[in-house]
Amino acid sequence: xLYKSKLSLLTYLTDVADSSVAxxxxxxxxxxxxxxxxxxxxxxxxLASRSWDRRHRTYFYASRHxxxxxxxxxxxxxxxxxxxxxxxx
Numbered sequence: 001x002l003y004k005s006k007l008s009l010l011t012y013l014t015d016v017a018d019s020s021v022a023x024x025x026x027x028x029x030x031x032x033x034x035x036x037x038x039x040x041x042x043x044x045x046x047l048a049s050r051s052w053d054r055r056h057r058t059y060f061y062a063s064r065h066x067x068x069x070x071x072x073x074x075x076x077x078x079x080x081x082x083x084x085x086x087x088x089x
Contacts, residue, residue, distance in 0.1 A: 013063035
């Protein structure tokens with residue numbers, strides 16, 4: 001479940017730039033707190049960026065690899081997936 005969730009977050013952020021936690025949670029039908037923590041993990045892993053919007057008083061998230069390709073590898077029996085990004089030619 002964690003892998004599918006991470007992949008769906010990355011896919012959504014690549015397709016929809018500058019999304020708030022509420023927008024992502026609503027689109028993916030996930031709980032707001034869990035989505036917020038998952039997005040923060042992506043930021044800490046360098047896979048997403050976060051910016052503060054003073055007007056809306058919220059953070060907006062975007063894929064750091066928008067316009068590129070990403071592949072995700074699931075090891076057998078392992079818990080951690082490996083995400084590799086490739087720029088488009």
